[in-house]
Amino acid sequence: MQRHLLLALLLLLLAACTGSQEPPLPALVAAGGGGEVRFYRARDLQEGTGNPVATWDAQNLQDLAYSNAFQRLYLLFPDRMEAYDTATFTENAVPQGSPTEASLPADCAGGYLRLGQSRLLAHCPGAGRAFLWSLDGSGNPEEVDLTGLPPEVRLALFPQGGQEVLAYMTREALGYRPAQNPSGTPSLEKPLDPQASQGPFDLQLDRARGRLLGLAATPTEVRLYALEGDALTSRKVLGDFPQPSRLALDPVGAVVYGQGFQVLLPKESPLQQEFRTYTAGLVGQDGYLYLAQGQSLEVYDLVPSPPLFLRSSNLGFSPTSLAFIPVE
Known part of the structure; x- marks a missing residue:
């Protein structure tokens, strides 16, 4: 009897150490880059098999993003945004259907997407312009007022005071203000300490904790800046030599990656x-970390500390953006 009890306790401890869901959460990982979007079963990537369920042609794709609340996949191109309904996606079928399109009155080459609660932000740094589009795909994009912000600014959307404001990060400051009224309220700006000499590299909303996280670098290190309430803090992350870096965030976890990676x-x-050197990263709702290095996609279990490496798959192309899509 005692032996059976000890065995049961051992099995329970082993299960607790993995942190992975049993059965696995049915989901797809969308990987964009090289003029296409490929869709993989998340469980296949966890097992080291990188055969896509479907591949979409997406010439000149700049970025992609997925809204779980609206069940839509968004693609950014230099001249437009596209929104695809994912309600009919399964682990075995990814029907492309006809997208809802929104034309952009600017060249968005080199641009990126950021999700808000009800709107999608497309930032076109080369053109010095940014646009907001409803997440339900209705209406036309509305231009954001970027008055006073430098070309290297990074943008995101941030819920404050019952509205969704524009969050921004420069080499000197991190703050937010109304998207179409730079002098309006609510607004806040905090100087970076220390100031950055490289970047900023990334700015994202940490939804679960209601804060903004940004990355930039001094001459000697990459720093993570966190704006929570009216307090701005910073600390060193990653290694000793600053390189461009990015954030992968989900309510279940947060990771900074670039030259190596670090779980937060x-x-x-x-x-x-x-x-x-990692060029794309994703924290999935399944508690796994997906990181692209060249044509390889590595998967880690985030629950153990340090994270547990599971598998690496050769995708045959180099993704620059990833999205996690739960399916039925």
Whole structure:
């Protein structure tokens, strides 16, 4: 009897250490880059098999994003945005259908997307312009007023005071203000300490904790800046030599990656894989981290600390953006 009890406790501990869901959450990972979007079963990537369920042609694709609340996949191109209904997606079929399109009155080459609660932000840095589009795909894009912001600014959307405001990060400051009224309220701006000499590299909303996270670098290190309430803090992340870096965020976890990667949540880890350069990253709702390095996609379980490496798949192309799509 005692032996059976000990065995049961051991199995329980082993299950608790993995942190992965049983059965796995049915989901797809959309990988965009090289003029196409490929869709993979998340469980296949966790097992090291990188055969796509479907491939869409997407010439000149700049970025992609997925809204779980609206069940739509958004693609950004230099001249337009497209929204695809994902309600009929399954692990075995990804019907493309006809997208809802919105033309952009600016060249958005080199641009990126940021999701808000009800709107999608498309920032076109080369043109010095940004646009808001309803997440339900209705209406036309509305231009954001970027008066006073430098060309290297990074943008995001941030819920404050019952509205969705424009969050921004420059080399000197991190703050927010109404998207079409720079002098309106609510607004806040905090100087970066220390100031950045490189970047900013990324700015994203940490939805679960109601804060803004940004990345920039001094001459000697990459720093993570966090704006929570009216307090701005910063600290060193990653290694000793600053390189462009990005954030992968989901309510279940947060990771900074670039030259190696470092888990911030659910449990902070030291620098991992410091000699590898990652170009795209995703924290999935399944509790796994997906990181692209060249044509390889690595998968880690985020619950153990340090994170547990599971598998690496050769995708045959180099993705620059990833999205996690739960399916039925």
